[in-house]
Amino acid sequence: MNKQLILAKRPIGMPDADTWTLQSTPVPEPQAGEVVIQHHYVSLDPAMRGWMNDARSYIPPVAIGDVMRAGSIGKVIAVNGHDQFQVGDVVTGWGGVQQYVATNGEGYYKVDTNLAPMPTYIGTLGMPGMTAYFGILEVGKIQEGDVVLVSGAAGAVGSVVGQIAKIKGCRVIGIAGGPEKCQYLVEELGFDAAIDYKNESVKAGIKTHCPKGIDVYFDNVGGDILDAALARLRRHARIVICGAISQYNNTEPVKGPSNYLSLLVNRATMQGMVVMDYAKGYREAAMQMGQWMMEGRLKSKEDIYEGIENFHETFQRLFSGDKKGKLVLKIIEEGQ
């Protein structure tokens, strides 16, 4: 049977366990031109929270009664006249939170697990890594010597943003929750400094670590931290609006920045980005990041939890911060 996680209702605030139901259906058969993929891992991303809202966005919301949308990776187990994939291929795409999916293969990519393990292909070599790569290089337009501040810095996107900025010769300051994550940023990932937003003033931390101001702020969290960064921009600074996780479960309207006139004073720009716009460059970006990983200059960390039954408990870790690196849910053991 195929266990599937179904969106049962539209949550208000933090989703509770009844937001989804688990159903079992027969494992699908491939129709003509289709393949069936057995999922081993699905990706848990903050964006999933937005996809549950019935609101206009860059992608339609998940419909009530549909399988919860998610990035996935697994093995092709059946093929019916497909010219791109064969049985045994490992492929990644948007298969959703379910154990098996039948698909025509559109939007799926074949990956090589001799080069990196499956979870890395939905992390640093997948959507979050691509977000970091194009966000900091193409939107942030970093230059050697820039002072780069990144929030959500110990997470899937932020940790890669900071490391790429270091590779490009920037001074990098990360913002993360708790001393352990801050220590990880500096001691393991090579950030120049870290600010623990749960235990210290972000405003004071930015002043200490960026005494001459910020050239690029990569924003993953929004809210008060965005406002604190805005207050210390350098001339021609760039702000990358990647996400605003502090606002995703709000029951009140999103809190916008009050320090936005700093953009005027400093001739700065603030630009939103959506990773899907850069799909044409994914292959090249993955090759570059794979190269940096092989050279030991880019570290990738995945935090893997097990069982589709534990989706809700695991999903909450995105918002509590109780996880290290990319959050992944194992759906079926590899080799089974």
Ligand SMILES: NC(=O)c1ccc[n+]([C@@H]2O[C@H](COP(=O)([O-])OP(=O)(O)OC[C@H]3O[C@@H](n4cnc5c(N)ncnc54)[C@H](OP(=O)(O)O)[C@@H]3O)[C@@H](O)[C@H]2O)c1
């Ligand atoms: N625009 C795009 O195309 C795109 C693509 C991918 C992701 N994103 C966005 O990028 C951001 C990071 O995504 P990710 O996949 O890398 O997630 P992640 O960082 O792996 O997980 C979320 C992290 O956010 C932090 N957090 C949670 N609530 C917070 C709050 N109220 N204030 C400050 N930090 C908070 C937690 O870390 P701490 O322990 O440090 O609090 C948590 O670990 C999200 O906003 C996401 O929506 C955007």
